[in-house]
Amino acid sequence: MNNFSQRSDIINMGFMLLSCCIAILLPFELFLFSYAILGPLHYLTEISWLHDKKYYSVGRYDGWLLVGLGILVTLANLFADIFGAFSEHAAYYFIGVAFLCGLLFAFVKHLFVRLAGLMLILIIVYAGIPEEGKNAESTSWLLYLLFVPTLIHVYVFTALFMLYGALKSRSRLGILSVLLLIACPFLLWNILPDFSPVPVTAYGKRVYKGADISFAQLNQAILYLGFDMGKKPQGHTSADAFWDHAVYYSREGILVMRFIAFAYTYHYLNWFAKTKIIRWHEVPKARFAAVIAIWIFSIAVYLYDYAAGIRWLFFLSIAHVIMEFPLNFISLAGILRFFAGKSPAAAPVAEKQTPPLRKP
Numbered sequence: 001m002n003n004f005s006q007r008s009d010i011i012n013m014g015f016m017l018l019s020c021c022i023a024i025l026l027p028f029e030l031f032l033f034s035y036a037i038l039g040p041l042h043y044l045t046e047i048s049w050l051h052d053k054k055y056y057s058v059g060r061y062d063g064w065l066l067v068g069l070g071i072l073v074t075l076a077n078l079f080a081d082i083f084g085a086f087s088e089h090a091a092y093y094f095i096g097v098a099f100l101c102g103l104l105f106a107f108v109k110h111l112f113v114r115l116a117g118l119m120l121i122l123i124i125v126y127a128g129i130p131e132e133g134k135n136a137e138s139t140s141w142l143l144y145l146l147f148v149p150t151l152i153h154v155y156v157f158t159a160l161f162m163l164y165g166a167l168k169s170r171s172r173l174g175i176l177s178v179l180l181l182i183a184c185p186f187l188l189w190n191i192l193p194d195f196s197p198v199p200v201t202a203y204g205k206r207v208y209k210g211a212d213i214s215f216a217q218l219n220q221a222i223l224y225l226g227f228d229m230g231k232k233p234q235g236h237t238s239a240d241a242f243w244d245h246a247v248y249y250s251r252e253g254i255l256v257m258r259f260i261a262f263a264y265t266y267h268y269l270n271w272f273a274k275t276k277i278i279r280w281h282e283v284p285k286a287r288f289a290a291v292i293a294i295w296i297f298s299i300a301v302y303l304y305d306y307a308a309g310i311r312w313l314f315f316l317s318i319a320h321v322i323m324e325f326p327l328n329f330i331s332l333a334g335i336l337r338f339f340a341g342k343s344p345a346a347a348p349v350a351e352k353q354t355p356p357l358r359k360p
Helices: 003-025 027-052 062-078 085-107 111-127 140-169 172-190 202-208 216-227 239-248 251-273 285-304 306-323 325-339
Strands: none
Touching: 003 027, 003 172, 003 251, 027 202, 027 251, 027 285, 027 306, 062 085, 062 306, 085 111, 085 140, 085 306, 085 325, 140 172, 140 216, 140 251, 140 306, 140 325, 172 251, 216 239, 216 251, 239 251, 285 306, 306 325
């Protein structure tokens, strides 16, 4: 392992600890800052990079299919006010289809097998849709799919990609950085658990629970599933009042927000720290200029109206998640093959020249 890789791993660990410290002090504002400033540049550069790598899929038109699914999820969210629960179920349905298609697109080449697999995916995901009239908030299927494009993407898949790279490069510091990443949620939960952070501002609270796309749904899902909050009658005048207190002021709510803010912030910082390794910046000058221009414009939109910024970039935010699914499955397969004593069956394109994996 060269000195540059060692420095990269050390910088990454520094970013983790920095993200943890700020998340303890300013959990809500850190998330909103990272999402608005770092997020757009991450979406744009990763989509550009994935496009050049053919989305790590084996089919010629898989990328267009993934883009189409991203458009469908976006439309379902845009028309949520019109179609209500149907629109919400449709959005989760398309996310579920895209997730399983990532596995199909990463490894299956035969046309008829792919078509059969696609039909099976459509049936499997459709079978998981809650029955009409069933409480969507209590449906584990819907809540699981809420985590896929959020915490599973920014934390679990980031950890898998880091582990795969560390195993391929036989980097002890890389392994150490993965272990630190796994330890961070426990540190965030146990270090000064009763510490009161800088309170969320009225502006931060308003944009975090925005009317169009509410980030607070993620917090509510974690508190509901992990802490049974909201399942029993509470001493509040309304459900809105209960969740307002639970998300923004309760001890559990603050600790949950620490992790969310950390996971998103480090996810973005990790991407930029790996620039010289992943080489996402090596693109035509015109495309790079367009990326920077869109990024600057996006920041201006967020500064003018945060809700408008969310709507403006929703497609890119969901598209970059969906387009990454094949790579996520390739990374997982590479890790499993390593521990089975085999070389990776499908190493990422950017690392094809890496020697076969062998256990140290």
